[in-house]
Amino acid sequence: GEQVEQRPPHLSVREGDSAVITCTYTDPNSYYFFWYKQEPGASLQLLMKVFSSTEINEGQGFTVLLNKKDKRLSLNLTAAHPGDSAAYFCAVSGDTGANTGKLTFGHGTILRVHP
């Protein structure tokens, strides 16, 4: 089945710096990609949903890049601030076969942004 590897597990940056989190996946038929944010003690909140046809996706304060050739998904927080401190999870969903409709999650990245 699908496997998703997320790096790094922990990331510490200063306020205003960029922060990059990367996921690689194994199933070439993966079609939907997600980034979720989880603040301490809270549940997962959707940051962005990405379709396989879109390589660059802009959000508020972040960019998501999808490289289907390399099977890599990345989240780039362009100017991090302390409110971005949280755990971030990528998730991948397939379009066919056993992975249809199911999300396979990366293991998560705990981001700390220092003032």
Add this chain to the structure above:
Amino acid sequence: DAGVTQTPRHEVAEKGQTIILKCEPVSGHNDLFWYRQTKIQGLELLSYFRSKSLMEDGGAFKDRFKAEMLNSSFSTLKIQPTEPKDSAVYLCASSQDWGDTQYFGPGTRLLVL
């Protein structure tokens, strides 16, 4: 519009007890998921329903974990008997259809002594 609700938010159980966790999906959503979240294993899929039909029955979790969806607006996850290694946060999520965004509930934090 109400999101996914889960009860209870916290549960403490003795080893060997039976516990039942509850979830109400977003109204109109057809897919419902149960996950377990731990620091070591991350997010693991326990069960998956599509239009109330069980699509995924938990694999390694089968023998003590049983999820049911008696109607489209309510699901339960029963753990019987509980073991200390079941201590985790149990998350319920729902989506409108396959491939759609999954919306997560606040979770139930379970501690098994």
